[in-house]
Amino acid sequence: MNVKGSLPLLILDALSKGASYGYLIAREIKMRSAGVLDFQEGTLYPALHRLEKEGWVETYNVKVDGRDRRYYRLTEAGVRALSDERRSWRAYVNAVDGVLGDAG
Amino acid sequence: MRPEAEPTFERWLATVIHGLPPEVAAGVAVELTAHYEDAVAGHREQGQTLASAQATALADLGDPQVVRRQLQRVHLSRGERLRAWATQVAYLVWQRRAIIGTGLFGLAALAVVVSDHRHWISYRGHLDSITPLALILVVASLVLEHRLALWSYPAVGYLLSGISPWLLFTFSDAYGGLLWDVIAPLLLPVVALVGLAVAGLRQLRHRGPRRYPAAIWLILVLMIIAPLAMTGIQLQDGGVSFRPEALSRAELAVNAPWVLYMTTMLLAPVAAGLLGARRHGVGAALIPLACHYSLYVGIVDPTYHLTFYEYWQPSRTLHAIEAFLIYLPALTTFLVTPLWLLRARTTRGRIAAVLLPTTAVLGATPILSAIGLQNTWGAYTAATWVSAAIEIMLFILPLALALVLYSQFPGPILGPHGSGPADSVEVVERSPRDHTPSMLARSP
Numbered sequence: 001m002n003v004k005g006s007l008p009l010l011i012l013d014a015l016s017k018g019a020s021y022g023y024l025i026a027r028e029i030k031m032r033s034a035g036v037l038d039f040q041e042g043t044l045y046p047a048l049h050r051l052e053k054e055g056w057v058e059t060y061n062v063k064v065d066g067r068d069r070r071y072y073r074l075t076e077a078g079v080r081a082l083s084d085e086r087r088s089w090r091a092y093v094n095a096v097d098g099v100l101g102d103a104g
Numbered sequence: 105m106r107p108e109a110e111p112t113f114e115r116w117l118a119t120v121i122h123g124l125p126p127e128v129a130a131g132v133a134v135e136l137t138a139h140y141e142d143a144v145a146g147h148r149e150q151g152q153t154l155a156s157a158q159a160t161a162l163a164d165l166g167d168p169q170v171v172r173r174q175l176q177r178v179h180l181s182r183g184e185r186l187r188a189w190a191t192q193v194a195y196l197v198w199q200r201r202a203i204i205g206t207g208l209f210g211l212a213a214l215a216v217v218v219s220d221h222r223h224w225i226s227y228r229g230h231l232d233s234i235t236p237l238a239l240i241l242v243v244a245s246l247v248l249e250h251r252l253a254l255w256s257y258p259a260v261g262y263l264l265s266g267i268s269p270w271l272l273f274t275f276s277d278a279y280g281g282l283l284w285d286v287i288a289p290l291l292l293p294v295v296a297l298v299g300l301a302v303a304g305l306r307q308l309r310h311r312g313p314r315r316y317p318a319a320i321w322l323i324l325v326l327m328i329i330a331p332l333a334m335t336g337i338q339l340q341d342g343g344v345s346f347r348p349e350a351l352s353r354a355e356l357a358v359n360a361p362w363v364l365y366m367t368t369m370l371l372a373p374v375a376a377g378l379l380g381a382r383r384h385g386v387g388a389a390l391i392p393l394a395c396h397y398s399l400y401v402g403i404v405d406p407t408y409h410l411t412f413y414e415y416w417q418p419s420r421t422l423h424a425i426e427a428f429l430i431y432l433p434a435l436t437t438f439l440v441t442p443l444w445l446l447r448a449r450t451t452r453g454r455i456a457a458v459l460l461p462t463t464a465v466l467g468a469t470p471i472l473s474a475i476g477l478q479n480t481w482g483a484y485t486a487a488t489w490v491s492a493a494i495e496i497m498l499f500i501l502p503l504a505l506a507l508v509l510y511s512q513f514p515g516p517i518l519g520p521h522g523s524g525p526a527d528s529v530e531v532v533e534r535s536p537r538d539h540t541p542s543m544l545a546r547s548p
Contacts, residue, residue, distance in 0.1 A: 022135055023142040040166020041143070042120065045135055046174030053178060070135050 007039060007047045009089060012074065012082040015057060019073035022048065048072055056081045113140050113158070119168035120175065123188030128179045140165065202255040203446050209241060210438035213262055217434040218427070238262045258442045261395015264373065297368065299375030306382070316512070323505040327370065327498070331363040334494045337487050370502045373397070374509065381510035389510050391445070394462040395437050397499055402433035402465040410476050425476035429469050436461035459503065466499045
């Protein structure tokens with residue numbers, strides 16, 4: 001299933017458990033959805049950079065095995081945004097469920 | 105065959121960061137490289153081989169163009185994105201400059217030939233708006249690449265196809281005088297014979313007293329017998345027969361010099377191509393030769409009678425066939441052959457690109473011409489078809505001769521240097537049993 005529109009929400013949610021880096025975020029999303037939510041891993045980075053520009057995540061570098069690894073963590077604004085996004089998502093899902101329920 | 109370039113992470117990354125500001129590109133490169141390496145390590149832990157792990161990791165990263173576009177949307181303003189897009193387009197155009205340049209020249213030449221085809225069949229050669237462009241292309245090729253690059257061959261063929269008519273004495277009534285009545289008609293046979301002799305002697309010195317393939321002599325004999333046979337063909341009682349009188353001393357005295365002259369006319373471009381074949385291999389000489397025969401012979405001969413008849417008895421059908429007979433050789437010469445050639449990646453493919461369209465044109469145009477005239481002249485019956493068949497053979501024979509003759513020279517198929525990514529010549533197939541240097545071989 002394509003996650004195109006919901007990727008920022010999934011990233012924010014993954015980061016709500018603690019700071020992480022790109023590869024781990026991708027694995028986290030795929031693992032928690034049991035492989036149902038699929039996306040091109042390369043597109044994770046434009047999404048992360050967009051969140052950084054919005055001020056919802058911040059970055060810092062950690063040296064691992066002699067090379068820099070870029071970690072992302074939620075900012076205060078990011079935490080609030082995640083909460084808003086979750087609410088919007090639930091409202092959306094409830095609305096869709098309502099329609100499908102009527103139809104079913 | 106040239107192996108298709110394996111997709112690599114480096115190439116993927118280069119595409120992704122193209123057009124990004126340097127500091128952003130550096131950061132993205134570090135991040136994506138780490139991601140890729142982590143992914144490869146993860147797949148290896150699951151038991152994949154290195155190559156398989158790399159391929160899976162690369163596939164998981166997705167389409168680099170999509171990632172590039174998304175990154176540009178984040179990091180570049182609208183104006184910057186537009187500039188990056190323009191740079192990308194310019195880069196792609198430059199990478200495909202050979203194909204685009206050849207295609208544009210082909211379209212321009214095609215437009216000129218088709219719009220001014222009467223000029224083309226006037227036997228007076230052509231000096232039109234495309235001639236300077238063709239000259240510029242040839243000079244550019246010599247200056248930039250120090251040789252005739254693949255993309256310049258249609259231009260060479262165009263220029264060559266304009267030379268022969270100037271040297272045809274029989275149709276020089278518009279000129280007259282010593283130059284056109286004496287010098288020009290003598291020049292071509294002299295060039296042909298001297299060229300063949302010099303090249304033959306040089307080749308003999310180079311390769312020692314080895315015998316030339318029998319095919320060469322067979323083709324030469326056929327090139328003389330075929331037109332002589334044509335003079336003896338006649339229509340009798342609805343069938344085709346041969347007039348024995350054609351072999352009489354009196355008729356031979358009239359026909360033989362003419363036939364020999366026409367044969368040397370056909371051989372002249374073959375002889376002229378020997379120099380190119382010696383220096384650059386069979387393809388270098390074969391391509392302009394194919395352009396010449398296809399464009400000049402393919403247009404002029406089959407269309408002449410059509411035009412002549414259509415002039416006296418205007419007919420839409422004849423005019424349409426005439427226009428098609430101009431269009432077909434021009435299309436194959438200026439677009440089909442060069443573009444096929446630039447796309448071909450094997451020696452066999454390149455030879456097919458040169459010979460197949462040319463042969464098709466030389467075969468199709470006399471047949472179409474005969475069909476066009478079938479109901480206009482009573483004489484256009486069985487004898488005409490036999491003549492058309494001989495005519496087809498006459499123009500294909502020099503091409504076959506060139507192929508066999510030029511393949512005697514060692515050297516690359518299409519020149520010693522590549523000429524850019526789109527038309528570089530790097531790979532040549534060689535059969536394991538092909539021990540002698542030949543057209544299939546490439547000099548080290």
